[in-house]
Amino acid sequence: MLKQTKLLLCVFFVLSCSDSIVVLEELKGLKKSEIVYKFGSPDSENSYRMHEDIVLYEINRNLLSYFPQDSTIQIQDLTWDKVGYKIKVWFTQSDSSWNVVDAIKYKDDVQF
Secondary structure: OHHHHHHHHHHHHHHHHHHHEEEOHHHOOOEHHHHHHHHOOOOEEEEEEOOOOOOOOOOOHHHHHOOOOOOOOEEEEEEEEEOOEEEEEEEEEEOOEEEEEEEEEEEOOOOO
């Protein structure tokens, strides 16, 4: 019975999160200028370099699937506050432009 309860809780958690957080695959690879044109000026913008000492929170831990934490990749992190949800996009520099490496859309009530 305990095993079934844990399984049901896991399934519920995955399904409820999948409704609240959506990976925006269609944005990957686009240039920063294209994203700003699409969504307007971001409400917040951060820039940091990946390194061993950086604190990665649940919301940006996905960067570890692209880069090792001890790399020196420069990241730009832009957020748009929309009605009922937020859009967060991470960029890295390639050649002379900043390109999307990952992007998510999540409901306002999601807590990371």
